[in-house]
Amino acid sequence: MIQGKKIDTYETDFYQWTMEQSEALREQNLEKLDWENIIEEIEALGRSDYQAVISLLTRMIQHKLKIDYANQPQTNRHWQAEIKAFSNSIKRRYSPSMKPKLEGEWEGIYSDAIDLYLIDYPGCDFPEICPYLLNDILNQCKKPK
Template identity: 25%
Template sequence: MPKSPAELYETDFYAWTQEQASALRRLGEAVSRIDASEPPPYPKNRSAALAAVVEAQQSATEVDFARLVEEVEDLGKSERNALRSWTTQILLHLLQLQYSHASGPRQSWIDEIIAFRTDVEARLTPSLRRDLEEQLPALFTRAHRRTVQKMTMHGEPDAATRLPAECPYTLDQALGDWWPDMGA
């Protein structure tokens, strides 16, 4: 059963923003098609109905539907992009923990993974989780590329060549309490 907009807002903000943007788009299109000079026939009080249609049309012209829709969509995209970025960072640090021989930065990688996991957990909704599941290969590709660059810059080109080409982690592993074998 579909959730009400209020329920969706509380449980899945990203899905709410996308549904609201769609509803605003439909409303804007419908209002723009209203021809106040030829209202539908009303059995009683035609002048009051005509006045209501004209008032609704005038009010609607004050709303910048195109930009409002864009802003609502962007709210959701900002949430989505933040989660994608944090997940990419988690993957990068998991790769560093598992494949780098550097000992100095390990604790900071662990601390950052914990912080990013906390941030993701606080904002993760069902639709954003589905997005991360779908995007995991692309996010891993970004993390892999950046990890290779970092390892090479810090004198670990051998470790960079041992990185897996495809994501060895599930989303549950990346976002949960799982840790890789350190320093493979």
């Protein structure tokens, strides 16, 4: 205690806070749980994974466009390896409940991919509407059964 105030471990030592909270959860000690910050952290985990999936999908589309529209066959193997790496990362972070939100943002994701594509290949053609379906890309990223 400092001048009658409890030190907020969440603010001063996040790692220690996580250890204390996980112990309280294991013990089912409700009084020791920092509900407000636990709720914030759980929500942040979901947002973080969702934003990571958007970023990975954007990069995946960018590289698919490079293969399909940039007409640079000598680099295709490299772009295919990048697509596989993005797919593997999506596989670890994607949750089925993200799909409806991703569908709603698909045009924006495609637009972001076009912006990145045009940095590398200015003036190259590309389709106005995304030639890739979200379902097809997600199926490419499925976890093995």
